[in-house]
Amino acid sequence: MAQLIDRRPNSKGKSTVNRQRFLRRYKKQIKEAISEQISKRSVTDIDSGESVSIPTRDISEPTFRRDKGGVQEGVYPGNKEFAPGDRIKRPVNGGQGQGRRASDSGEGDDEFSFEISQDEYLDMLFDDLELPNLKKNQLRKMTRSRTVRAGFTNDGVPTNINIVRSLRSALSRRVAMGAEPRRRLRELEAEFEQLQQTVGVDEARCLELQQEIEALRLRLRKIPFIDTFDLRFNNFVQRPEPTAQAVMFCLMDVSGSMDRETKDIAKRFYILLYLFLTRSYRDVDVVYIRHHTRAKEVDEEEFFYSRETGGTIVSSALELTRDIIAQRYPPGDWNIYAAQASDGDNWNDDSPHCQQLLAKALLPQLRYYAYVEITRRDHQGLWEHYERLLDAHENFAMQQIREPADIYPVFREFFRKQAQ
Amino acid sequence: MRDPISTGAEWTFELIEQYHAEIAAIAEEFGLDTYPNQIELITAEQMLDAYASIGMPIGYSHWSFGKHFIRNEQQYRRGRMGLAYEIVINSNPCIAYLMEENTMMMQALVIAHACFGHNSFFKGNYLFRAWTDAEAIIDYLVFAKRYISDCEERYGIEEVENLLDSCHALQNHGVDRYKRPNPVSMREEQERLKEREAYLQSQVNDLWLKTVPQKSAEQERAERPNFPEEPQENILYFVEKNAPLLEPWQREVVRIVRKIGQYFYPQRQTQVMNEGWACFWHYHLINELYDRGRLTDGFMLEFLQSHTNVVAQPEFDSQYFSGINPYALGYAMMTDIKRICVDPDEEDRAWFPDIAGSDWQQTLDFAMRNFKDESFISQYLSPRLIREFKLFSILDDEEQSELEVTSIHNDAGYRHIRQALSNQYNLSMNEPNIQVYNVDVRGDRSLTLRHVPHNNVPLADTSSEVLKHLRRLWGFNVRLETIGIDGEVLSTDECAA
Numbered sequence: 001m002a003q004l005i006d007r008r009p010n011s012k013g014k015s016t017v018n019r020q021r022f023l024r025r026y027k028k029q030i031k032e033a034i035s036e037q038i039s040k041r042s043v044t045d046i047d048s049g050e051s052v053s054i055p056t057r058d059i060s061e062p063t064f065r066r067d068k069g070g071v072q073e074g075v076y077p078g079n080k081e082f083a084p085g086d087r088i089k090r091p092v093n094g095g096q097g098q099g100r101r102a103s104d105s106g107e108g109d110d111e112f113s114f115e116i117s118q119d120e121y122l123d124m125l126f127d128d129l130e131l132p133n134l135k136k137n138q139l140r141k142m143t144r145s146r147t148v149r150a151g152f153t154n155d156g157v158p159t160n161i162n163i164v165r166s167l168r169s170a171l172s173r174r175v176a177m178g179a180e181p182r183r184r185l186r187e188l189e190a191e192f193e194q195l196q197q198t199v200g201v202d203e204a205r206c207l208e209l210q211q212e213i214e215a216l217r218l219r220l221r222k223i224p225f226i227d228t229f230d231l232r233f234n235n236f237v238q239r240p241e242p243t244a245q246a247v248m249f250c251l252m253d254v255s256g257s258m259d260r261e262t263k264d265i266a267k268r269f270y271i272l273l274y275l276f277l278t279r280s281y282r283d284v285d286v287v288y289i290r291h292h293t294r295a296k297e298v299d300e301e302e303f304f305y306s307r308e309t310g311g312t313i314v315s316s317a318l319e320l321t322r323d324i325i326a327q328r329y330p331p332g333d334w335n336i337y338a339a340q341a342s343d344g345d346n347w348n349d350d351s352p353h354c355q356q357l358l359a360k361a362l363l364p365q366l367r368y369y370a371y372v373e374i375t376r377r378d379h380q381g382l383w384e385h386y387e388r389l390l391d392a393h394e395n396f397a398m399q400q401i402r403e404p405a406d407i408y409p410v411f412r413e414f415f416r417k418q419a420q
Numbered sequence: 421m422r423d424p425i426s427t428g429a430e431w432t433f434e435l436i437e438q439y440h441a442e443i444a445a446i447a448e449e450f451g452l453d454t455y456p457n458q459i460e461l462i463t464a465e466q467m468l469d470a471y472a473s474i475g476m477p478i479g480y481s482h483w484s485f486g487k488h489f490i491r492n493e494q495q496y497r498r499g500r501m502g503l504a505y506e507i508v509i510n511s512n513p514c515i516a517y518l519m520e521e522n523t524m525m526m527q528a529l530v531i532a533h534a535c536f537g538h539n540s541f542f543k544g545n546y547l548f549r550a551w552t553d554a555e556a557i558i559d560y561l562v563f564a565k566r567y568i569s570d571c572e573e574r575y576g577i578e579e580v581e582n583l584l585d586s587c588h589a590l591q592n593h594g595v596d597r598y599k600r601p602n603p604v605s606m607r608e609e610q611e612r613l614k615e616r617e618a619y620l621q622s623q624v625n626d627l628w629l630k631t632v633p634q635k636s637a638e639q640e641r642a643e644r645p646n647f648p649e650e651p652q653e654n655i656l657y658f659v660e661k662n663a664p665l666l667e668p669w670q671r672e673v674v675r676i677v678r679k680i681g682q683y684f685y686p687q688r689q690t691q692v693m694n695e696g697w698a699c700f701w702h703y704h705l706i707n708e709l710y711d712r713g714r715l716t717d718g719f720m721l722e723f724l725q726s727h728t729n730v731v732a733q734p735e736f737d738s739q740y741f742s743g744i745n746p747y748a749l750g751y752a753m754m755t756d757i758k759r760i761c762v763d764p765d766e767e768d769r770a771w772f773p774d775i776a777g778s779d780w781q782q783t784l785d786f787a788m789r790n791f792k793d794e795s796f797i798s799q800y801l802s803p804r805l806i807r808e809f810k811l812f813s814i815l816d817d818e819e820q821s822e823l824e825v826t827s828i829h830n831d832a833g834y835r836h837i838r839q840a841l842s843n844q845y846n847l848s849m850n851e852p853n854i855q856v857y858n859v860d861v862r863g864d865r866s867l868t869l870r871h872v873p874h875n876n877v878p879l880a881d882t883s884s885e886v887l888k889h890l891r892r893l894w895g896f897n898v899r900l901e902t903i904g905i906d907g908e909v910l911s912t913d914e915c916a917a
Contacts, residue, residue, distance in 0.1 A: 002440045002457040002535065003513065004433055007466060008520055014469035015489040022486030025581070061484055062589050062885035064852050069818045070877030075841040077744060078735020079812040079828050087822040088814070114490045 023120065029054040034121065050121045053113035145238040156233030165232035173230055177223050185216045246277050246367075247285040247329050249338035251317045255292040256309040257343050262374045263304055265404055266341035269372055272411050273339050285334075287324060291317035293347075297324065312345045314382060318357045331365040338362070339370045344380035351385040358386075363393045371398040372410065424716045431524040433461075439528045440535065446708050447536045451781060452701065454539040455514040455554060459531070462517050468493050470507050470517055476680070477509055478561040480568040482584050508534040510542040510687070512554040525722045532705040537698025544789045545693070547686035557683060564676045571669050583670055586889035587656065587677035592851060594656030594678035595685045617668035651855035651870065655890070656681075658856045664865060665895035674893070689792045689847055696750015697788050699731055700758075703751070733809060744844075749809075753796070756805050757784055767803060793845035801841065803834045813840045818876075852879055857901070866897040873902060887915035 023030065033052045082088075152165060192209045195202060250270050252258070277284045288303040289295055295316040298306075321338060329336055346354070363369060371386055373379065379400070389396050399410040425442065426435050436459065447454070462470070472489030473479035505526055509515040516534040518527055542548050572580045587594070652658045659666070660674040687694070710720050733748035734740040760768045761780035769776045775783050787800060812828040813836065827833030827840070843849050857870040867890070871879060883900065891898045900913045 002437065002444070002459050004437060004440075005458065005460045006433070007460045007462045007517075010462075010466070014466070015472045015486060017481045018472060018483065018486030019489055020486070021481060021483040021577075021581070022490060025483045059487060060882070061585070062882035062889070063592055064590075064854055064883055064886050065880040066850065066852050067878045067880040070873065071815070071817045071875040072877060073813055073815050073826065073840050073843070075744070075811050075813045075837055075844055076736035077733050077809045077811055078737065078741075079810040080735075080737075082812050082825040082828055084825055084827055084830075084833060086825040088825065090816070090821070090823055112487075112491070114494050 023116070026054055026059060029058055030116070051113060051115050053111040056112045059112055147236050148239050150235045150237040152232050153235045154232065156235070160233040160236075162232045162234050166226070166230050169232060170226040170230035173227065174223055174225070178220055181216050181219050185213060185220070188213050188216070245283045245285070245333070246335035246337060247287060248273060248277055249287045249289060249321050249324075249336070250303065251289050251291070251321065251338060251340040251342075252303065253292070253312055253314070253342040253345065254290045254303075254306065254308050255312045255345065256307070257312075257345050258307075262341075262343055265374050265401055265407060266372070267304060268404065268407050269341060269401070269411065270339060272407065273337070273370070276411075277337060285329075287321075289317050289320055289324075291320075295320040311347055312342075313350050314340075314342065314346045315350050315353045315357055318354055318362060322357070322361045325362075325365060335367045336365060337368050337370075338366055339372065341372050341374060342382070343375045344373045344377070344382055346380065346382040348381050351381045354382065355385040355388060358389055358396070359393070363389070363396055366395060369393075369396050371396075373398070373400045374402075375400070376402050422713045422716065424719070425714050426524055427716055427718075429523040429525070431522070431527045435524060436518075436527055436531070439524075440531050442709060442714060443528070443532050443536060443705050446705050447532075447540075447701070450701075450704070451785065452536055452540040453543055454536055455512045455543055457531075457535040457539065458513040458515045459535065460515060460517050461520055463520050464496075467504070467507070467517065467519055468496060471504075476561055477511075477515060477558065478565050480565045480584075480676075481572075482588075483581065484585075484588065506530040506534045508538045509557075510538075510548060510552055510554055510683075511557050514539040514542065514554075515558075523722070525719050526726065528709075528719075529702055529706060529723060529726060533698045533702035536705060537701040538694060540701070541690075541694050541697045541788060544785070545686070545690060545792075546790055547689060547792055551686050552683050560679065564680065567672065567676065571673065575669070580673070582892065583673055584677065586892045587674055589886045589889040590656050590659075590893075591677055591681040593854060594654060594674075594681045596654055596657070596682065597848070613672065617672070646858045647861050648856060648859070651857050653853075653855045654678075655854070655856055655869070659890075659893045662859070663894050666893070686792075689794070689845075692746040692750040692753070692793045692845060693788065693791065693796050694750070695747045696752075696754045699727075699747055699751035700754035700784075703727060703755075735810070744841075752805055752808065753800055754784065754787075756802055757787060757800055760802065771802060772800075794842050794847075797845060798838055798842035801838045803829075803831075806834055806837055811837050811841065813837050849874055852877075854900070864897060865895075866899060867894045869898070869900045871900060871902045884913060884915065887913060891915045 030052050033054055034050060152162060188209055192206065192213065195206055195209070248270075252263070252266055274284065274286065286300075288298050288300055290298055290303055290306075290308075291312075291314065292308045292310045293313045293316065297320065317340070325331065325336060358369065373383060383398070383400075386396075386398050390398070397413070399413055401407060401410050425438055440457065440459065468489060470477070471492050472485045479485060505519055505522055507517045514535065516530070516539075518530055522530065542552075542554060548554075568580060568584075648658070656674055656678040660671050660678065663671075666674070706715070706720075706723055709715050715723075731745075731748045731751045733745050733752075734742075757775070758780045760772050760776055761778050761783050764772075764776035787796065791799060806829045810829055813826045813833075815824045815826045817824070827836040829837070853872045853874060854869050855872075856867065858868045860866045860868075869890075873879075879902075887898050887900055897914065897916045899915070902910045902912075904910045
């Protein structure tokens with residue numbers, strides 16, 4: 001007798017270990033592939049995994065095998081026109097059968113491509129960083145009240161009348177008020193009918209009945225179709241709610257001194273910030289502001305990939321941020337975050353102005369302002385002026401990033417304060 | 421009068437048991453000798469898992485299995501690859517995995533195919549009987565998995581992974597072709613382990629320590645015998661026993677890879693026969709069940725459709741062609757042997773005088789037990805089949821600018837085609853002939869391999885990578901010499917530290 005076993009409830013992840021081994025072994029190649037793809041990917045696109053291709057030759061498992069060449073004889077099915085001694089031109093790629101058989105053993109494709117999950121992607125992206133448990137970093141949230149439905153009431157303003165419910169209660173009132181007279185009416189009518197049929201009509205009784213019937217009908221007609229008593233109103237109450245929307249301003253210097261590597265680092269930083277915000281807020285808007293001597297609001301594409309030459313005036317970007325906040329993002333409704341990435345260059349006379357702008361106009365409105373200086377050099381003038389803001393404003397932070405590995409530690413440093 | 425076991429497409433455990441019981445009864449009437457069956461129902465994901473570990477129910481962890489898993493999963497999800505309906509393990513009891521997605525018909529087909537076809541082949545064929553031990557394989561795999569994960573804990577994942585990489589590269593050259601290996605079992609294996617470690621180390625030390633140079637190097641080189649005295653084809657075995665620097669645990673890992681390679685070796689040599697035998701029997705068992713009125717007509721039509729797909733042979737110029745389909749060839753040959761027994765014509769009597777008209781069950785049973793693909797084809801491929809498949813042979817000589825059609829399906833060509841097809845399944849002609857030739861015992865301890873090309877077919881350029889792996893195992897320089905027809909060394913590829 002056969003033994004029948006249902007293995008379906010067993011875990012299906014038998015290959016997970018091997019898959020992890022594979023990713024671990026080819027971490028370097030996968031990271032390279034991801035680094036190339038990060039430039040093709042939007043800052044806000046963090047919910048999906050990534051498709052990765054690595055060269056097949058890197059992952060092949062060598063064995064002693066026979067190559068093409070020498071004298072080989074093969075048997076094939078389906079002869080149609082060949083006769084012994086026929087000569088055929090050698091097909092390119094070494095003939096059908098042999099060529100395909102070889103591809104079973106892992107040759108033939110130049111690229112080995114596969115999908116990695118979101119978690120694996122982020123792991124690779126912020127390699128060695130160990131993504132923090134962001135949820136622990138609960139931010140102080142803005143609250144605002146929101147109108148929500150709260151059932152029905154018996155009084156209210158005419159605009160809130162709920163017609164269906166009002167008519168329904170009118171109907172039930174009419175049914176309730178009319179039930180007794182209607183029953184009485186049916187009885188009297190029946191009696192009256194019977195009286196008419198009998199020989200020798202009792203005129204007095206008839207008249208009495210007719211009057212009573214008339215009175216009942218009048219009473220029934222007087223039941224109102226709708227009464228103020230029937231009216232039902234939709235009820236609304238104000239409920240305080242944490243604001244679930246946030247806006248993130250990405251400010252970046254695009255003057256000639258910002259090279260592609262610096263921008264890549266900035267991009268990773270923005271991705272991390274975005275990820276952080278989406279864990280805390282329902283909707284996150286992103287505003288990209290780039291600047292050299294003048295600031296401009298742009299889309300993501302232009303933000304990361306266009307280059308400008310010329311000098312640098314940081315205050316232009318700060319001013320534009322201030323204006324956009326005033327126009328579109330009232331601080332009462334929005335949690336506003338801003339992150340500024342720069343290589344530290346600024347026109348010297350502008351730096352004090354920046355400090356002023358931040359202290360007076362921006363920081364009071366912002367949840368948080370993060371400044372990252374991406375440079376291997378010493379600090380520049382802007383840094384010194386920003387430093388003076390640190391003591392007075394706890395929602396202001398600044399850090400220096402020298403190389404990609406600094407991104408996460410810097411990020412954690414930024415948000416450490418708020419975790420307490 | 422029809423009295424079908426079931427009418428719907430849905431399977432249940434009760435139905436599977438009932439089908440199994442009915443098929444088992446018929447199989448017994450046909451005299452199929454099988455191990456007891458263990459049928460396991462699995463999901464598609466689990467099937468992918470099983471694929472990745474090359475059908476081993478329990479496998480040690482290694483990145484290459486992860487690679488296979490990712491590749492299969494990718495192809496499966498994009499719809500480029502269907503999954504097998506079943507996987508069957510050569511063990512006692514014989515484990516067959518059935519997919520949850522299969523219809524009732526497919527489950528019955530798979531039961532007939534795997535649980536009786538493959539199962540009886542595993543139990544009967546001489547290669548499996550001689551080279552594998554169905555009783556012990558599961559235990560051994562459990563032992564191997566545990567041993568390797570212990571090693572990982574003790575010596576680090578990377579260390580073990582590198583060692584396994586090197587062993588895998590040589591797995592095909594870790595097979596004893598001519599002598600029966602000892603059966604393996606977990607308990608004995610563990611008992612012997614300690615003893616063997618100590619003994620092996622002492623052997624190795626013996627070999628190297630007692631070789632104190634006495635005469636001049638030149639004189640010595642001329643006189644001394646080769647070590648090994650005879651060339652050894654089992655490279656992994658040679659490494660396991662003689663590599664100077666391997667730790668005992670490393671020798672054990674080499675041994676594990678070698679044993680598992682050995683376990684799969686018969687499967688690689690009997691693909692056509694094994695599949696042909698299983699297809700032949702699923703066809704006969706299901707048909708018999710139908711003749712007895714236990715199946716509906718709808719079941720039968722669905723069955724025939726699947727069966728025809730499995731045993732179809734696309735022609736060489738078809739876009740679906742990817743070599744000769746072992747299912748098609750094997751099934752056709754098994755069916756043809758039955759035909760020769762039951763209803764022979766003049767040609768059959770001339771070609772197969774000893775089996776024409778004999779009892780077909782006995783003849784088939786004999787064929788199943790005593791052959792492998794290569795000998796099976798050269799023994800039983802009939803002219804009629806060559807005509808049916810319209811087989812032709814092509815000679816590809818790199819010195820000629822064109823390919824030559826050497827034989828086609830005519831009187832003059834039958835024998836040649838049969839021989840050529842048989843050679844195609846001869847592993848020893850299709851795998852490069854590489855043997856351990858010499859170790860410079862008293863000198864730099866370098867290892868020399870010799871490759872004797874068959875028909876001047878060169879080695880693929882992966883061989884230098886394999887040499888690096890061998891160097892890692894051996895610990896000293898490794899050299900690969902290519903030998904010409906007259907025994908002269910044509911070229912040398914060396915992998916030095």
